Amino acid sequence: MNSPFRLPEASTHAVTVDHIFYLLLLLSGATAVLVFGLILLFAVRYRRGSSAKRGPMPEILSREFEIGWTVATLLTFAFLFWWASSADLGSLAAPPSALEIHVVAKQWMWKTQHPSGAREINALHVPLDRPVHLLMSSQDVIHSFFVPAFRVKKDVVPGRDTDIWFQASKSGTFPLLCAEYCGTNHSMMRGKIVVMRQDDYAGWLVQQPEGDDLAHEGAKLFVSQGCSGCHAASSNVHAPRLAGLYGRAVQLADGRTVSADEAYIRDSILQPKRDVVAGYEPVMPSFKGLLDDGEIQSLTAYIRSLSKEQPDD
Amino acid sequence: MTDALLAGELPLPPHPDYLRDGSTVWSWLATTDHKRIAILYAVTITVFFFLGGAAITAVRLELFEPNGWLLTSDTYNKLFSFHGIIMVWFFLVPSIPNTFGNFLLPLMIGAPDVAFPRLNLFSWYLTIAAGAFTVYALVAGGVDTGWTFYTPYSSMFSNTHVFAAAAGVFVVGFASIATGVNFIATTHMLRAPGMTWFRLPLFVWAVYATSLIMVLATPVLAISLLLVIAERVLGLPIFDPARGGDPILFQHLFWFYSHPAVYIMVLPAMGVVSEIIPCFARRRIFGYDFMVYAMLAIAGIGFFVWGHHMFVSGQSALASLVFSFLSFIIAVPSAIKVFNWTASLYRGQISFESPMLYALGFVGLFTTGGLSGLFLASIPVDIHVTDTYFVVAHFHYIMVGGSVSAFFAGLHFWWPKVTGKLYPESWAKFAAILMYAGFNMTFLPQFFAGYLGMPRRYHTYPAEFQIYNVMSSAGAAVLAVAYLLPLGYLGWSLFYGGKAAKNPWGATGLEWTATSPPPPKNFDRQPRVDRGPYDYHAQGMSAGTDPPEMQSARDTR
Numbered sequence: 001m002n003s004p005f006r007l008p009e010a011s012t013h014a015v016t017v018d019h020i021f022y023l024l025l026l027l028s029g030a031t032a033v034l035v036f037g038l039i040l041l042f043a044v045r046y047r048r049g050s051s052a053k054r055g056p057m058p059e060i061l062s063r064e065f066e067i068g069w070t071v072a073t074l075l076t077f078a079f080l081f082w083w084a085s086s087a088d089l090g091s092l093a094a095p096p097s098a099l100e101i102h103v104v105a106k107q108w109m110w111k112t113q114h115p116s117g118a119r120e121i122n123a124l125h126v127p128l129d130r131p132v133h134l135l136m137s138s139q140d141v142i143h144s145f146f147v148p149a150f151r152v153k154k155d156v157v158p159g160r161d162t163d164i165w166f167q168a169s170k171s172g173t174f175p176l177l178c179a180e181y182c183g184t185n186h187s188m189m190r191g192k193i194v195v196m197r198q199d200d201y202a203g204w205l206v207q208q209p210e211g212d213d214l215a216h217e218g219a220k221l222f223v224s225q226g227c228s229g230c231h232a233a234s235s236n237v238h239a240p241r242l243a244g245l246y247g248r249a250v251q252l253a254d255g256r257t258v259s260a261d262e263a264y265i266r267d268s269i270l271q272p273k274r275d276v277v278a279g280y281e282p283v284m285p286s287f288k289g290l291l292d293d294g295e296i297q298s299l300t301a302y303i304r305s306l307s308k309e310q311p312d313d
Numbered sequence: 314m315t316d317a318l319l320a321g322e323l324p325l326p327p328h329p330d331y332l333r334d335g336s337t338v339w340s341w342l343a344t345t346d347h348k349r350i351a352i353l354y355a356v357t358i359t360v361f362f363f364l365g366g367a368a369i370t371a372v373r374l375e376l377f378e379p380n381g382w383l384l385t386s387d388t389y390n391k392l393f394s395f396h397g398i399i400m401v402w403f404f405l406v407p408s409i410p411n412t413f414g415n416f417l418l419p420l421m422i423g424a425p426d427v428a429f430p431r432l433n434l435f436s437w438y439l440t441i442a443a444g445a446f447t448v449y450a451l452v453a454g455g456v457d458t459g460w461t462f463y464t465p466y467s468s469m470f471s472n473t474h475v476f477a478a479a480a481g482v483f484v485v486g487f488a489s490i491a492t493g494v495n496f497i498a499t500t501h502m503l504r505a506p507g508m509t510w511f512r513l514p515l516f517v518w519a520v521y522a523t524s525l526i527m528v529l530a531t532p533v534l535a536i537s538l539l540l541v542i543a544e545r546v547l548g549l550p551i552f553d554p555a556r557g558g559d560p561i562l563f564q565h566l567f568w569f570y571s572h573p574a575v576y577i578m579v580l581p582a583m584g585v586v587s588e589i590i591p592c593f594a595r596r597r598i599f600g601y602d603f604m605v606y607a608m609l610a611i612a613g614i615g616f617f618v619w620g621h622h623m624f625v626s627g628q629s630a631l632a633s634l635v636f637s638f639l640s641f642i643i644a645v646p647s648a649i650k651v652f653n654w655t656a657s658l659y660r661g662q663i664s665f666e667s668p669m670l671y672a673l674g675f676v677g678l679f680t681t682g683g684l685s686g687l688f689l690a691s692i693p694v695d696i697h698v699t700d701t702y703f704v705v706a707h708f709h710y711i712m713v714g715g716s717v718s719a720f721f722a723g724l725h726f727w728w729p730k731v732t733g734k735l736y737p738e739s740w741a742k743f744a745a746i747l748m749y750a751g752f753n754m755t756f757l758p759q760f761f762a763g764y765l766g767m768p769r770r771y772h773t774y775p776a777e778f779q780i781y782n783v784m785s786s787a788g789a790a791v792l793a794v795a796y797l798l799p800l801g802y803l804g805w806s807l808f809y810g811g812k813a814a815k816n817p818w819g820a821t822g823l824e825w826t827a828t829s830p831p832p833p834k835n836f837d838r839q840p841r842v843d844r845g846p847y848d849y850h851a852q853g854m855s856a857g858t859d860p861p862e863m864q865s866a867r868d869t870r
Contacts, residue, residue, distance in 0.1 A: 004777040007765045017693045021764075024691065028684035035655055035680050039673065042658035043665075046594070046856070054660050054855040066600045066649070073648045077641040077687075084691035085634055091693075092630055107470075141466040142560060144625060144700060148766025151697040155626045157561065158465060159554020162627040175775060179625075179700040179768045181459050183466060184386050187771035271557055288555050 002175070010170040010195065011150035016087050018151070024080070094165035098133035099126070102214060102301075104294050105136065105143040105156040107182055108189040111294070117217070118208035122191035124176065126168055127201035133165040135262070139293045144180035147193055155180055158293075161262045168195040218302025221295055225287065239284070240277050243306045251278040265300050330733065330830040345430035346833055348731075351416035353437050358404050358412065361444065362796075365399035368392045370793060373786040379776045389772040390457040391473065397460025398478060402485050403444055405716055406574065409581035410527075411440075411492055413723050414520040416731060418496060420824035420831060421514050423505025423840035428498035436491035439484055446481030450474040459770060461571075462537075464552035464563040468544040475545060479538045486531045486538075489577075493527030496520055505823070507842035511605070514822055514846040515598065518605050519584025522612040523577050530573040530616070537566035561626055568619035576615040578712050579679075580608055582719030583650060586672045589726050590654050591847040592820040593669035594661030595856040598847050599653045607646035614643040624695050633692055640690035647683050651676060660855030666818070667741035671722030674749040675715055682710025685760065702781075703763025706756045714752050721748065721799065728803065729813030733830040736806035740798065748795035754788025821848050 002008075009015050045052045101124065104111040112124045126132045136145060138158040145164060146153040154164040178189035196204060222228050230239035245260050253276040258264055267274055269291065272284035291299070328334070331348045335341075341349060372392050375384045384392070415433065419426055427433050450456045456478040458467040467475050500521045504513075513521075541563070543549045550556030552563050591598045598604060620628060620636030654676050663669075685707040689695045698704060725741055728734070762781035767774055774782070816825040823840055824831075850856055 002775070002777045004765070004780050013693075017697055020691055021688065021694050021697075024688050024694065028687060031684060032680060035651060036677065038655050039658065039676065042655070042661065043663055043673070046658060046661045046663050048595075048662045048664040052660075054662070056853055057660065057855050063600075066603050066653075069652055070603075070645065070649055073645050074642075077644055080687065080691060081638050081641045084693055085637060088633075088692040089630065141470050142463060146700070146766070146768065148697070151693070153625050153696050153699065157554075157627055159558075159560065160627065175766070177766065177768050181390075181461075181463070181466070181770040183457070183470060184390065186390070187386070187768075187773045190775075270555065274557070 008149045008170060008172070008174070009151075010168055010172065010174055011147075011152070011166045012169050013091055013166055014149065014151040014169075016091070020084050020087060023083070027076070027080070094133040094163070095131045098131035098165055100133050100135065101126075102294075102297050103134050103136040103145065103156065104139060104297070105145070105178070105189075106139040107141065108178070108185040110145075110176065110178075110189070110191045113214065113294075113297075114205065114208075115213055116205055116208070117213040118205055122176075123194065124191065125194045125196060125201060125204055127198040128168055128171055128195050130198060131165055131167045133163060135161055135163050135297070137161050137293045137297065141182045142180050143178045143182050143189065146177045146179035147174060148177070149174035150193075153179055161266070168193075171195050171197060214298045214301035215305040216302075218298035218300070218305075221291075221299055222302055225290070225299075227299070230284070237283070238280060240280055242303050245306070246304045250275075252276060253278045253280070253282075262300050265303055266296055269296060269299065328832055330828060331833045332733070332830050334833045343434075345426070345434055347415050347419050347427045347430065347433060348831065348833075350433050350437055351412050352731075354407060354411040354415060354440070357437070357440060357444070358408055359800075361399050361403040364448075365396050365404060366793065366796065368396040368399070370789070372396065373789040375772070376774075376782045377786050379779050379782075380773050384772070386772045387457060388455075390459075390770070391451075391455030393770060394456050394459050394478075395451050398447060398456070398482065401460055401574070401578075402482050403440070403447065405578040405712055406485075406489060407440065407492075408578075408716065408720050409585060409723065410496070410520055410523055410577075411437075413516075413585065413727065414492075414496060414523075414581060417727065417824055418499055418517060418520055419503065420827060420835055421517050421822060422500065422503060422508050423823050423836065423842065424499065424503035425834040425836070427495050428502055429495050432491050432495055436488040436495070439488035439491065443481045443483075443485035443488065446477050446484060450477035450481065453477065461567060462541055462563075463567075464541060464544070464560045465554070465558075468541050468552050468563075476542060479542055483535055483538045483542075486535050489527045489531045493524035493531070496524040497528065500524075505840045505842055509842075511602065512842055512845045514584075515587035515601070515604055515608075516581075516584035518608055519580045519587070522608045523580045526573045526577050526580075526612050526615065530570045530577075533566055534570035534574075537563060537570070540566070561623075561628070564623055564626060565619070568622045569616070572619040572622065573612075573615045575708070575711065576611055578716045580611065582675060582679075582716040583608065585719045585723040585726070586654065586675050588820075588822065589668050589672040589722055590657050590676075591849060592726075592818050593666060593672075594658050594663045595849045596657050596659075596661040596847075597849060597852075599656035599659075600649075601845070601847070603649055604653055607649045610646040611643060614639060614646075618643055621690060621695065622699075624692055625699055637690055637692050637695075641687070644683065644686060644690065647679075651680050651683070662856040665742075666725075667738060667745050668722050668726035668818075670742055670745035671718050671725060671748075674745060674752075675718040675722060677749070678710050678714025678718055678752060682707055682714055685710065698763050700768055701763035702759040702767045702769055705769050706759035706763060709756050709759075714756070718748065718752075721745070724799070724803070726818070727824075728806070729817045730824060730827075730829050730831070732807060732810075733813050734806045734810035735813050735817070736810055737802050740802040744795050744798040744802075747791065747798070751788055751791030751793075751795045755785050755792050756788070758782075758784040758788070821846060 100115055102113045110122050112120045136156045138156045143156040144153055145156055150166045152164055152166050154162050172195055174193045176191040176193050230237040231242050248260050249257050250260050251257055270288045272286055273282050276282045331346055375381055453474050455473055456475055457473045458471050458475055540551050544551045550558045552558045552560045587598055618636055618640045620632050621640045624633050758781040762778050767778040813829045815829055827835055
């Protein structure tokens with residue numbers, strides 16, 4: 001059992017959040033003392049029949065006084081906003097060197113997959129002092145990936161990829177919780193995050209059963225699901241080549257231009273008629289219901305891996 | 314000679330008061346008298362309050378143990394959903410506006426009734442019909458979506474009675490809209506001669522601002538629930554991502570209503586307290602016009618902060634920044650109000666009857682709840698505590714600590730006016746103090762549990778949170794007693810309570826110039842208004858030393 005009185009600060013982000021939290025605690029504590037103190041003071045001093053001075057109100061309690069405390073409150077809040085937001089903006093994007101791990105949430109479990117292909121259920125081993133970037137998707141309803149010790153939380157939403165990153169700064173085992181209500185066993189959708197020293201992590205990874213990494217798995221799916229029948233360079237069908245696609249701007253048949261990111265690739269697999277590439281016929285069938293979220297992640301990873309090669313046309 | 318004459322009261326008017334003007338069931342069910350409709354609402358919401366309370370009592374009992382001991386997870390989920398749906402839409406939203414608002418708005422502005430008396434009765438029937446849908450959903454097996462109905466869970470996955478529950482909320486929304494329209498028209502059209510906008514009591518301003526929100530925001534709730542029903546029943550692809558829908562769309566629609574709805578619940582409470590504090594401090598309210606502008610600002614800005622419920626939903630960073638900034642901004646008018654209530658005590662002649670105790674309790678709990686709101690407006694802190702018990706504690710401080718305390722404050726303040734009876738004051742004081750203590754015992758531990766990471770809506774939970782849940786459940790037992798007590802002594806007063814005079818508190822305000830209880834059309838002669846509200850002493854002075862009897866005589870001249 002973890003301590004019921006203290007929450008570990010187990011990531012670099014946790015320290016930042018706690019600083020803001022303590023400042024807010026200090027400020028609101030001071031405000032509460034002021035308000036409660038004044039109410040108590042007035043309640044005693046001006047209780048009915050007391051001999052405290054009444055008579056004409058002092059000049060200072062005027063409109064200027066009210067404007068004064070309004071402006072003071074406004075400036076305090078503006079400062080709080082600036083401070084809290086700059087901390088937020090500072091931690092928005094994951095560093096490019098981050099270890100990329102895929103997470104799939106479903107009623108009621110967490111499935112994680114490491115770049116090496118190692119898979120876990122309701123658990124995630126991560127190395128210490130190294131940024132970890134999670135790419136998350138849900139197979140059914142909305143879940144939320146919550147690690148209190150890291151002070152991070154992000155909804156995992158069906159139909160779109162969300163991401164989150166952290167850098168663990170303490171070794172140990174920390175609870176992973178689902179924070180968005182997701183049905184009957186919502187409260188059982190828990191797991192653990194195990195933070196290990198980097199060499200321990202490497203050792204742990206080696207011991208895991210062999211698994212293909214995502215891109216390799218995607219490459220197999222690319223053939224077995226028949227994608228290569230049209231999208232391979234040798235195909236007779238007039239279909240867009242996928243090498244070098246990821247991250248590029250794509251001209252669509254209706255004149256729009258979109259960036260080929262994860263969401264675009266996912267949409268193109270599931271709803272191929274929506275964003276048809278300029279110069280191509282809308283002939284691709286939808287793979288909705290044929291692929292689960294994990295398989296789409298694998299295919300996306302495969303298409304991404306192609307971007308490192310030069311386009312072949 | 315009657316008792317009233319002996320007590321120095323004017324003789325009763327020759328016609329009976331509104332309670333005795335017809336005693337058949339039909340005379341109640343077909344009444345268009347705003348005061349009788351207020352009573353109908355009061356009975357209705359009391360039933361719902363104790364229904365919602367019973368549901369959460371089972372939940373709190375269950376949470377004594379980390380792994381549950383009484384309920385299945387499905388039952389647990391249905392109970393907290395029922396609690397939320399009932400308490401929000403069938404108690405908090407109609408509580409103060411539809412009871413005190415209905416009863417007092419015409420009296421306070423010197424009108425014989427609301428602008429559309431039959432619409433007023435119709436909206437009560439809508440509430441009853443809606444309540445029937447919702448109670449049916451419970452009896453038929455319950456609904457387990459939480460009060461928020463998040464998609465795609467509610468539209469595609471839940472196997473419970475979502476349709477009936479959503480239909481109930483959909484219909485009660487129209488009751489809200491009808492009441493809002495009625496109050497806006499009443500405030501605009503039926504003010505007595507001399508009752509200018511800046512002579513309106515703050516309670517009227519509060520009800521007016523609330524009505525604006527009801528009329529503008531509630532249709533969006535209706536739309537979002539209709540879309541859920543369309544997807545669930547007709548299979549239209551709206552939120553289903555596999556068919557091109559977007560589940561996050563629902564959250565935007567839902568919170569576009571539900572954040573302003575928080576102000577529907579708390580603005581009327583602010584109005585109640587703004588009547589009571591000046592009366593028991595014998596002081597003019599400090600900064601009347603700032604209080605008015607603050608309420609209008611809250612009503613307006615309240616429409617643009619909904620995204621702070623969605624910092625972790627994956628919305629864009631820019632959207633989060635804007636919503637965070639506006640959430641800090643909306644805290645300013647709330648802070649102004651707290652400072653002004655406090656300043657209104659300065660140089661007062663303060664007495665501590667039960668309405669005042671409840672009102673001061675409101676200020677304390679609202680301040681605590683409001684300050685915890687600053688944590689939720691800060692994006693990095695919100696990301697950590699959102700969807701945890703920290704949020705649960707925060708909104709219960711505002712909506713239960715705040716609004717329900719104010720409801721009880723108003724109930725005790727206007728009880729003599731509404732029923733013509735006096736209740737046992739020492740019991741009332743005891744209940745007020747017990748409620749404040751019980752509330753803090755219940756919800757203060759939840760701030761700690763939430764910060765330490767206990768998610769909300771958890772049937773089972775990690776063992777380290779047990780200490781906080783046990784404290785919370787123990788506090789809830791105290792709170793339950795405090796809520797049941799008034800039922801006892803107020804009920805007792807109906808039969809055995811002493812007769813109330815016109816103006817037992819020596820308050821200003823037109824409602825106190827009518828008899829207790831008032832006659833069917835409120836005033837025998839058209840009231841004329843020649844001064845502002847809260848005229849407890851001359852401008853620029855502080856509290857007078859007049860005894861309440863003299864104050865009373867001055868008000869009823």
